Amino acid sequence: MTSEPFDLVIRSRRTVLPYGERPAAVAVRGGRIAAIEDHDAALASGAEVNLGDTALLPGLVDTHVHINEPGRTEWEGFASATRAAAAGGVTTLVDMPLNSLPPVTLPSALATKRDVAEGQVFVDVGFWGGAIPGNVPALRTLHDYGVFGFKCFTADSGVPEFPPLSPAEMHEAFREIASFDGLIIVHAEDPAGLAEPGDGGYPAFLASRPPSSERSAVEQVIRIAEQTGVRAHIVHLSAADCLEPLAKAQARGIPVTAETCPHYLTLSAEDVPAPVPDGLPSTSFKCCPPIRDAGNREELWRGLADGVISCVVTDHSPCTPELKRGDFASAWGGIASVQLGLPAIWSAARARGHGLDTVVRWMAEGPANLVRLAGKGRIAVGNDADLVAFAADEPFTVDPARLHHRHPVTPYAGRSLTGVVQATWLRGEVVDDTPRGSLLRADRADRR
Incomplete structure (x- = not known):
């Protein structure tokens, strides 16, 4: 080991x-983890932090975030979203190709996104591309320009500029993406199984998007992935009925994986309050696919424990408070939670006997593996020094006024959680009021 002093040493009895x-x-040293030594090892450094019993985690990797800038920046923006991410222990995120305008379905739109994000981000940010009808000729170029994969829908996305793919169009897009070993991520709901809610209440909304619609679409994705050889990933899995076909496909060697989200693992249909006149406390729970019953939630936990679901990401999908007003038939579907994902999952995981190392595998290592970010998601020599001081036993009550995302609308308001992020380091520097994040590219060896 070189005798040159380290830039920083962080000690924790819970690393x-x-x-x-x-x-x-x-x-x-130099923004990367240079050594991992015994807690009391004598190490020369320019700065030292002793966390005591506060846990030291790798920075989380959230591969499902909607930032919406440009075009719908009044919903969310790069500065506010990435500040919220850092406050929640997330040091790397990958931005979805919608609901910004234009959506990232052409190279010019990716360039626009990067130009707008430059100099605004407090954590590292990568980008997904989109697969929509008619843009197959653009997919390879987007891949070459550094997107981490491609998002598609099997049903209406909620915005007209990002239409779903038909089964024939999925075949074409999947085959093209497989040709350059790309990744397709799929919002899987079968439109044939969806209906308009019978009224504006939550039971009618839940019934309008049944588990069978998710399972049907997941089975279709599995068939097309097997036929084309593409790497496929199911986003925001909410229906436990999908675990059986996913497990069978994985056992057969079909390259299909799945994620779920904090709201599906910590909330339930039974938690959704009755509507009130302005709609906000109730419709803050609305998302697509929907939050299902408590029994379904426990099955999702078993799917995580069994490894059928490989990662937990937030699907941070904010909008203006006005769009959340009304009822469950008319309000925008999306939950903003990038700042709360870690304590929400940790609170529920520890109650089920899971350790911090397991939560880190789901929320840091798993997502990093999904997008092939070898230098992220683990405390390991050579990796980026993206680190989080996490007071794992400290309780708090969610106060929307303390959230950093643009509009403090959350179904977690007033909820008691355990685990407080005390500090976040990005490549060895504390995240403060200066945006030091990098824009990541999947096509470069150093990812920046």
Whole structure:
């Protein structure tokens, strides 16, 4: 080991490493983890932080975030979303190709996104491309320009500029993406199984998007992935009925994976309050696919424990408060939670006997593996020094006024959670009021 002093040493008796939790000292040089030593090792450094019993985690990787800038920046923007991410222990996120305008379905739109984001981001940000009818000729170029994969819908996306793919169009897009070993991520609901809600209440909304519609679409994705050889990933899985076909496909070696979200794992249909006149406390729970019953939620936890679901990401999907007004038939469907994902999942996971190392595998290592970010998601020598001080035993009550995303609308308001992010480091520097994040490219060896 070189005798040159390290830039920073962080010590914690609860350092979460890829092989488990133990006391350790993490040494940083040049923005990367240079050494992992015994907790009390003598290490020369320019700065030192001793966290005591506060846990030290790798920065989380959230591969499902809607930032909406440009075009719908009044919903959310790069500065507000990435500040919220850092406050929640997320140091890397990948931005969805919708609901911004224009959507990232052409190289010119990707360039626009990058230009707008430059200099605004407090964490590292990558970008998804979109697969829509008619843009297959653009997919390889988008891949070459550094998107991490392609999002598509099997049903209405909610915005007219991002239409769904028919089964024939899915075949064409999947085959093209497979030709350059790309990744397709799919919002899987079968439009034939969806209906208009009978009224504006939650039971009618839930019945209008049944588990069978998710399962049918997931089975279709599995068939087309097997036929084309594409790497396919199911986003925001809400229906536990989908676990059986996914497990069978994975056992057969079909390259299909799945994620779920904090709201599906910590909330339930039974939690949704009765509507009130302005609609906000109730419709803050609306998302698509919907939050289902408590029994379904427990089955999703089993799918995580069994490894059928490989990662937990937020699907941070904010909008203006006005769009959340009304009832469940008319309000915008989306939950803004990038700042709350870690404590929400940790609170529920510890109650079910899971450790911090398991939560890190779901929320940092798993998403990093999905998008092939080898230098993220783990405390390991050579990785970026993206780190989080997490007071894992400290309770708090969610106060919307303390959230950093643009509009403090959340179904977690007033909810008691455990686990407080005390500090976040991005490549060895504390995230503060200066945006130091990088824009990531999947086509470059150093990812920046």
